[in-house]
Amino acid sequence: MKQTSLVKEKLPLGSLLALSTISFSVLVTELLPAGVLPEMSADLGASEAQIGSLVSAYAIASQWLLFLVFPSHAEWNVKLCFFLCWLVLLLLTGLPRFHLTTH
Secondary structure (H helix, E strand, C coil): CCCCCCCCCCCCHHHHHHHHHHHHHHHHHHHHHHHCHHHHHHHHCCCHHHHHHHHHHHHHHHHHHHHHHHHHHCCCCHHHHHHHHHHHHHHHHHHHHHHHHHC
């Protein structure tokens, strides 16, 4: 009879916490426009259906862009990719705030 040893491996809690945090952030970011469609339509002077279509088109375009861009960056350094993504996110979220506060 063969004896098998059961090795208890520890869960990578830090990695799981990072993954769950990122998943929550992405989900909230993707679902947030659905909750503010009336305000967006009032501000842009369009119907809620048009704004909903705009948000859907943005989501589809960003998904397709991910499929096109991701394979070309597969050989990059992970830290460099993370830093560049963080920098782009910082610029894209920071510039509109700066523009709105100066006018």
